[in-house]
Each structure stands twice: as C-alpha cells, then as structure tokens.
Amino acid sequence: MQTDVLIVGGGLSGLSLARQLQGAGVDYHLVEARSRFGGRIQTQFVESQGQTGYFDTGPAWFWPGQPRLEKLVQELGLKVFLQYAEGELNFEDERGQVFPGQGYASMAGSYRLDGGLSKLVDGVRQQLDSAALSLGETVTKLEQTAAGIGATSVDGEGQVQTIHCQRVVLALPPRVAAERIVFEPELEEGAIAAMTNIPTWMAGQAKIITIYNSPFWREAGFSGDAMSRRGPLAEIHDASPAEGGPYALFGFVAMPAQVRQQQSDALKQAAVEQLGRLFAKDALQPIEVILKDWAFEPETATPLDAQPMYSHPAYGLPHALSNLWQGQLMLGSTEVAANFGGYLEGALESAEMVFRKLM
C-alpha cells in the first residue's frame, strides 16, 4: 500500500488529523492497533429496565475555555450537559468514618457529552473515508529509506503488511511508541529517551463504575461526590446519563497498578462496600460493576506508567523530538500539545499543530 501521510493511532488526535488532511485533499492512511477507534476514549453501554445508560471508562469531562472541543462538538451537532453537582460531598477518613456535608461537588461546571464521549469518536470517524482506515493493525517497525518510509504492521492473526509513505505521524503516546516500535535507522540521539520521559496522561489509572436502577444518593441530597482516605476509591462522582437511567457512581482507584493486578473481583467488591459506607445500603446492590484498568492496556500504558503521577506534567514537544528523520517523522498525541497537553483538547491541539507542519 502507498500513501503520502501515515497516521499511527486512531484516538482523538489521529482521527482529528485525518479529518483535516481529508478536508485539504491530502492522501493519508490511518492505522489503529485496537479493534475499535477512540484510544483512551471508550464508552460502555448498560441496559436495564428498558433504558440504556452510557458510561465513560476513560475521559468523561471537558471544560469551558477549550475552544477546539467546543467547536468540534458544535460541528458534529452533539449535546453537552453539566456534571451532576447538586448536593453535598461526603468525606471518609482512613478508619472508614464518614463525614457528610464536607463541601460541594468538586467537578461542578464540568461538561459531559450526551451519549458518552464515544459520540465524538463516532462523529469524526463517520466523516472519514473508510478505505483510508485500518483497524486491528499494530505498527511495529518504521524504516526510513531513500524512497520514503516503510511501515510494518501486524494484525491479530500475525499477518504482516507494509505501507509505503512519505511522512509518518505517531498519534499514540510517545512512551508506547518508544517501547513498541522499532526505528531503522535509529532515531536521532536522545529521541528515544525523550519519548520515554513523557508520562502518558492517566495511563496508570483505573476507574470503577457502579451502576444502579435508582439514583438513591441524589434522592438523599448527595451529589455523588466523595473523597476518601481509606479507599479503594479516592475520588468519587456521579456518572449517570444526562436523563434517565440506569444511574451510576464512578471512582478512581487509589492503589498502584502492581497492587491492582489480579485483584479485579476483590477490588470491585471493596468499592461497592465503600459506596455502602459513604452513601447508603442501596449502594450494596448494583446491577453491574465495571472495572477499567488502563495500566494493563499495551496500546496505552507501559510498565513505567505504573508509577503513580502526583501532578499534571508540563507537556509540549521537546526539542529532541522536533525534527526527527529530517522532519519526515512527527509526534502527534495529546502529550505533545503545548497548552492543553494530556487533555482531549490537547489531542485536538496536537492534530492542529501537526496539520500545519504537514501543509
């Protein structure tokens, strides 16, 4: 296969770049390793009592002051709603003692997307030419030659394909690219180290979503927000759909990835018990519990991401990565965005930056 620009990765940054290239009439091909588009964006659907709820297992929020996202949502005709925030926040200390009414919902004012964030992915994907997209193909090697770049990809059955192109955009976490892709000739000095040093935002996190037929916490005057020093969930919020049920609470698991491994059932059980302590006995009877551990997805995380992150890293494109293979190889995931690095808005910002360089 031949193309001008090869995009490696079909998350929001890769898809958004594809949309811009298609609009400008540039020949491109996008290769995605997973069997779905969206990368860190994933929405799961749960049916109960004749209603279907949508639950974001990756990102759930975006915020005012993120212009690219706002524009994309408008262009795709999608509906935004505000994070549920009416009522009080509960606090649990290290002994499991609960103190209700410790302030107000911490994510008040955050936006969510009606139908889940995968609507954003589907909306962009539907505008792209299907022939320019490959799913379930992992790029394993990039080889620069006099004629351009040859990209080797492997599908789930081990079948190998080569794509010949002029330029490559790595729209995947730089750390994952450094670990999983072989570059021939070797990249410029310091490049692999620079890629490895960029932590992948939220890659080491796990989310537990507990789903219920009734929003019993709302009925009791709670927002669904809670902070806990005991765990296993550290920060809890309402994760219900914009209207109707099933309803949900979700929390980030406050435990290093290594400790979480092989503990799924125990973790889910402990989370449900914690919600019982924090809100009401009704919390002990979920209709479903979803545990999504991103730290063990090789397309998102490397073993280095198992280290907990205590603050938002300063992202942007390091100098060592700004002119790889004489400009033929570019980085393009959210981690290289200068202003909104790590966020969904950053994925769009990176796509915009790379598009400008390619034109």
Ligand SMILES: Cc1cc2nc3c(=O)[nH]c(=O)nc-3n(C[C@H](O)[C@H](O)[C@H](O)COP(=O)(O)OP(=O)(O)OC[C@H]3O[C@@H](n4cnc5c(N)ncnc54)[C@H](O)[C@@H]3O)c2cc1C
């Ligand atoms: C739990 C969690 C919560 C989050 N919460 C928020 C939030 O509330 N708000 C917010 O703004 N952001 C949040 N984020 C961050 C947000 O998800 C990211 O900013 C955004 O999704 C990054 O998009 P991307 O396209 O740059 O990267 P990714 O989504 O990581 O996409 C990269 C793609 O490359 C593919 N890929 C990897 N290796 C290869 C290969 N070798 N060959 C081919 N394809 C490959 C992957 O499968 C993936 O589809 C959260 C993330 C997580 C995990």
